[in-house]
Amino acid sequence: MNLKQLAKELNLSFSTVSKALRDSHEISTDTKNRVLAKAKELNYQVNPLASSFRKQKSRTIAVVIPEVVNDFFGPVINGIESIAQEKSYHVLIYLTHEDMQKEVAITQLLQNGRVDGIMMSLSEQTSDTTHLEALKEKGIPLVFFDRTVDQPDAPKVTTDDYNCGIKATEHLIESGCKQIAFLSISQHLSISNKRMNGYLEALKKNNIKPDSALIVSCDSDDAKNNERIQELLKRENRPDGIFASVEKLAVSTYKICEELRLNIPKDVKIVTFSNSYTAAFLNPSLTTVTQPAYEMGREAAAVLFKLIEKKKPASPIDNIVLNSILIARNSTKSE
Amino acid sequence: MNLKQLAKELNLSFSTVSKALRDSHEISTDTKNRVLAKAKELNYQVNPLASSFRKQKSRTIAVVIPEVVNDFFGPVINGIESIAQEKSYHVLIYLTHEDMQKEVAITQLLQNGRVDGIMMSLSEQTSDTTHLEALKEKGIPLVFFDRTVDQPDAPKVTTDDYNCGIKATEHLIESGCKQIAFLSISQHLSISNKRMNGYLEALKKNNIKPDSALIVSCDSDDAKNNERIQELLKRENRPDGIFASVEKLAVSTYKICEELRLNIPKDVKIVTFSNSYTAAFLNPSLTTVTQPAYEMGREAAAVLFKLIEKKKPASPIDNIVLNSILIARNSTKSE
DNA sequence: TTTATTTACGACAACGTTGTCGTAGCTTTT
DNA sequence: AAAAGCTACGACAACGTTGTCGTAAATAAA
Known part of the structure; x- marks a missing residue:
């Protein structure tokens, strides 16, 4: 069922029908109604491929x-x-x-x-x-x-990743953390960098000297990330606070803490960006920065x-x- | 940049160019190479709208x-x-x-x-x-x-929803549950029904009399679902096992158990269909049937x-x- | 050499729609 | 009553591509 066939049924030219369907001012109300009725009756729908093509x-x-x-x-x-x-x-x-x-x-x-x-x-x-x-x-x-x-x-x-980077870090500081690590997800990623800059700014504001050893560069290689986090938490002077830039790093940290028998939040506190609604039901429930x-x-x-x-x-x-x-x-x- | 312009550059007809681009046997290898090279040079790409339309x-x-x-x-x-x-x-x-x-x-x-x-x-x-x-x-x-x-x-x-319905229910039975409730998500939904039939079959196999009061019909209204689950768990003879057909009902149950100070798994055991990778980190970690x-x-x-x-x-x-x-x-x- | 066959290309007609333009018949203006 | 304008429609040419068909020229078969 196309325009031509529909026009034939109506004894109109197909260009008139086309215009009627698109409610053109050139067409009388009577004709429009006739066309609309017939189109509905015959279940005519414009061919989207043809229409897209014509209109680009x-x-x-x-x-x-x-x-x-x-x-x-x-x-x-x-x-x-x-x-x-x-x-x-x-x-x-x-x-x-x-x-x-x-x-x-x-x-x-x-x-x-x-x-x-x-x-x-x-x-x-x-x-x-x-x-x-x-x-x-x-x-x-x-x-x-x-x-x-x-x-x-x-x-x-x-x-507001930068501000939330500050907020999250200050939240850890207020909770008593002295040594806060940041788990980055990518050097290139705007969000990761903005969150990190917030982290750095919060440290500065609170007179904590930033330590590059506490900034862990993670990426899409989960196995490698696990190693990196493990290394971080096995250190003699391991951090007492962790700020993860994305949720998966926080969950990895949970797993590693379990393995290393580190208690959250006693031994190490964790905050992360996350939109998971199950965060509230994790063990322990996970502090998050949640984006709309x-x-x-x-x-x-x-x-x-x-x-x-x-x-x-x-x-x-x-x-x-x-x-x-x-x-x-x-x-x-x-x- | 379209076929016609490309053809003009090559001093060929546009139908020849079209065929060359689609590697037609009608075109000599020499011409094909010439066309392909020029197309690349001028960054020609077929117009997908035109192509789709023509080919339907x-x-x-x-x-x-x-x-x-x-x-x-x-x-x-x-x-x-x-x-x-x-x-x-x-x-x-x-x-x-x-x-x-x-x-x-x-x-x-x-x-x-x-x-x-x-x-x-x-x-x-x-x-x-x-x-x-x-x-x-x-x-x-x-x-x-x-x-x-x-x-x-x-x-x-x-x-294999039916089989997994059996498996999940038998798992609860083996864990010591005597009164197992099923949280359905929709009467119309095939998966919900298949899972429920598995549940019923498992009860039968284990000589447990099915109790329609233990089958809770939930839907997309989360607030109502919470009420229904609450009502279920506030009963005098409340179930000691819950089989949720979808994850959100299990998480709601977690929340309600917390409110009612019911211990999972001591007071009530829970199993659910779920693909959440955080299930392992919930408090307590959640037994799931996980689909591929x-x-x-x-x-x-x-x-x-x-x-x-x-x-x-x-x-x-x-x-x-x-x-x-x-x-x-x-x-x-x-x- | 003549006749078939193949090769390599061009001409052309779709595909269904949209929008421009032309125009017959009517209404309004001068 | 002639000129101008308006209304409501039809004819038609795109849009860019694809596939069918026609046909020279080259090659093979007779």
Whole structure:
């Protein structure tokens, strides 16, 4: 069932029918009603492939993220999808698996009109950004969220990672920690660095001398990360507080503490960024900095659609910073 | 940059260029190389909108699921996406939010060639299946996974929910439970029913008389679910074992036990279906039946691509059942 | 040499829709 | 009553690609 057939049924030209369906002012109300009725009767729907092609608009956006096995990106997708559904857009999903090569390949795919806009959260590995510049040059609306980058200049939706880095660290200090370690997840990652800078700033404010030996650089190699954390906790003067930049490092630390028979929070206190709702039920319950993931998805999608619809270049106003919250639980309880 | 411009640069007709790019046997190797080189030089990429339209193939599949805020669907998407990436297909994602009306609306959207195939896991509410029959009638390749339905007849990828229902229940019995409650998540949902039937079978095998008062019908209303579970645990002869059909009900039970000062596992033992990797770190660590979510995504995607590529009607062989595993932890420990 | 066959390319017509333009018939203005 | 404008529709040309068909030139078979 296509326009031509529908037009034949109605004894109208197919261009009239097309216009009637799109509520053009050129068509009389009578005709419009006739067409609409018939279209419904015959269950006519426009061919989206033809329509997209003709208009060179796909009504589709791409979401490029590292993973979904994670309590953060799940709700983010939820938020994005909810806005997309309101706008009757479609959502393509691409996973980089924290691999920059895949990220490059994916951006390559998205350069030819397949999508009307792109939302990205960068992989841990992403250092070079020429593939992102290429998107920008092609004029494809682009929004970064959470894991952002300075260049190219595109709207960003983030949380107050720096401030929360300070808050989390000061929370450990207030709980009595003297030697606080920071578990970083990537040198390249904006969020990891911002959280670390917050950590460093908090130490400074509280006259604690930063110790580079207490900054552990982790990455996507879980086995290696475990070794690194183990090494940290086996030291003679091991830290009495740990600030993990991402949840998986905190959970690894839990496991290692169990193995080393270190008591949390007595021997070592732990705080982490996390969106897991089970944090409250861990043993002991885990103090977290929790990001408003769903809202972040919604905000980022809203910004993207503003870009798509208004064709306005990204205004600086569109750099949105949302507030995360620190939820103190037993993993940082002072005796 | 399109075919015509590329052809002009090469002094060839655009149909020759098109064929060369698709490695047609009609074109000489020399010409092919020339074309390929020039295409690379000028960074030519086919217009996916035009190509899809012409071929009436979108190289896109849709994944329709209830939610992503969940440790099950995350890895499933991961699995699906990994196969799609291998086949260079694109993945659209649609969330029903456990709402049948949305599910119907989404299936409506997918009927006009926007996607070459669909993978679905049904919403809790889905009782009527005419919208699914409609997809089937349109001849769109369709695969169900996890939350399936008998009609229409389409390939299904599931886990051995019935057997695991037995296993989980017998595990509670072996741990000393005499009164085992089952927390159902939906009357309509295949997985919930299969798990319950396993539960009932296990009771029968062990000569325990099933008690309908011990079967609690939960749904997507979390507040109501809490009330129901509370009511269950406040009874005079409260159960000493609880088998939750989904993780969120188990976590709710944890919370309620804490409030009611019931000790897990002493007063009540708990087992649940769950894919959360934090289950091991809960207080107490939670005994789970864990589904192979990633593999499920991969298997289901593989079946869908078989359907798409071979155009073979679904053979009964394509009903794949994967095995979940029971991981015994402290929530079911007998003293 | 003549006739088939193959090779390598070009011409061209779709695919279904959208938007521009043309126009017949009517209404309003001068 | 002639000129101008408006209303409601149809004709038609795109959009960029793909696949079918036609056909010179080269090669092979007769």
